[in-house]
Amino acid sequence: MSLTLFYGVPEGCSFGSIVALEWSGLPYRLCRVQMPEVVSGQDYRHINVVGETPSLLLPDGRLISESMAILNCIGARSIDKGLGFAQGTAEFDRLNQMLAYLNTSFFNAFSALWHTAEHELEPTEKQVLVAYGKAKVEKAHHMLERLLAGRKWLLGDGPGIADAYFTGIARWNEFHKAVDIGLFPAVNELYQRMQQEPAVRFAHAIEHQEKAESIGRFLGEIDLDEALGLLRRAA
Numbered sequence: 001m002s003l004t005l006f007y008g009v010p011e012g013c014s015f016g017s018i019v020a021l022e023w024s025g026l027p028y029r030l031c032r033v034q035m036p037e038v039v040s041g042q043d044y045r046h047i048n049v050v051g052e053t054p055s056l057l058l059p060d061g062r063l064i065s066e067s068m069a070i071l072n073c074i075g076a077r078s079i080d081k082g083l084g085f086a087q088g089t090a091e092f093d094r095l096n097q098m099l100a101y102l103n104t105s106f107f108n109a110f111s112a113l114w115h116t117a118e119h120e121l122e123p124t125e126k127q128v129l130v131a132y133g134k135a136k137v138e139k140a141h142h143m144l145e146r147l148l149a150g151r152k153w154l155l156g157d158g159p160g161i162a163d164a165y166f167t168g169i170a171r172w173n174e175f176h177k178a179v180d181i182g183l184f185p186a187v188n189e190l191y192q193r194m195q196q197e198p199a200v201r202f203a204h205a206i207e208h209q210e211k212a213e214s215i216g217r218f219l220g221e222i223d224l225d226e227a228l229g230l231l232r233r234a235a
């Protein structure tokens with residue numbers, strides 16, 4: 001059995017995990033999970049008890065959730081590709097640091113803005129939350145600009161797992177029109193550079209259900225029923 005990634009749409013943070021799988025050269029399938037309907041349903045609870053995407057089903061039937069765990073799991077299986085690193089090395093520590101920053105400060109900076117977009121709010125309540133949310137996103141961009149100082153990529157000399165995860169979250173700024181990314185040259189250049197990556201184009205095409213050309217070992221999509229069947233058989 002190959003790996004199966006359960007990815008959330010629209011605009012999910014699973015995006016980086018799709019890109020990482022493409023780069024890994026590992027055989028994998030994808031299972032599309034519509035948010036908020038399917039992700040919060042009873043069936044998907046068999047995959048992810050807290051009702052979130054992404055989740056990764058491993059060939060031995062184990063399920064992993066949480067982006068950091070999933071990205072590190074893909075990295076650990078792709079050390080020969082320079083995607084992951086052995087624990088204890090400087091590269092592993094930097095990758096973990098960047099993923100932790102992105103998964104906490106950067107990701108959470110968008111929480112208030114998502115709340116305003118997904119809930120009916122009183123005008124003053126909304127105004128306060130939008131102002132707070134934009135300030136959080138601005139601060140997170142300032143921090144990232146400093147973390148990127150003198151670097152083209154978050155880690156090393158080429159695109160990697162942290163850049164992939166960054167790309168899936170950074171696009172939320174376009175949706176919320178929170179900050180002018182042009183004011184953060186290093187962040188902006190990284191974001192623009194990543195758009196040229198074939199694996200990033202692939203992940204966009206998958207999300208939008210357009211013709212997607214894999215540069216990796218993508219084996220196709222399966223639906224949730226089929227994935228639950230695989231899980232039962234692996235048990």
Ligand SMILES: N[C@@H](CCC(=O)N[C@@H](CS)C(=O)NCC(=O)O)C(=O)O
Pocket residue numbers: 008011012013014035036039040051052053054065066067068103
């Ligand atoms: N800490 C989790 C957060 C996952 C998360 O919040 N996923 C969102 C999509 S980006 C989700 O599934 N939300 C459920 C919903 O929208 O109902 C991770 O890093 O994987």
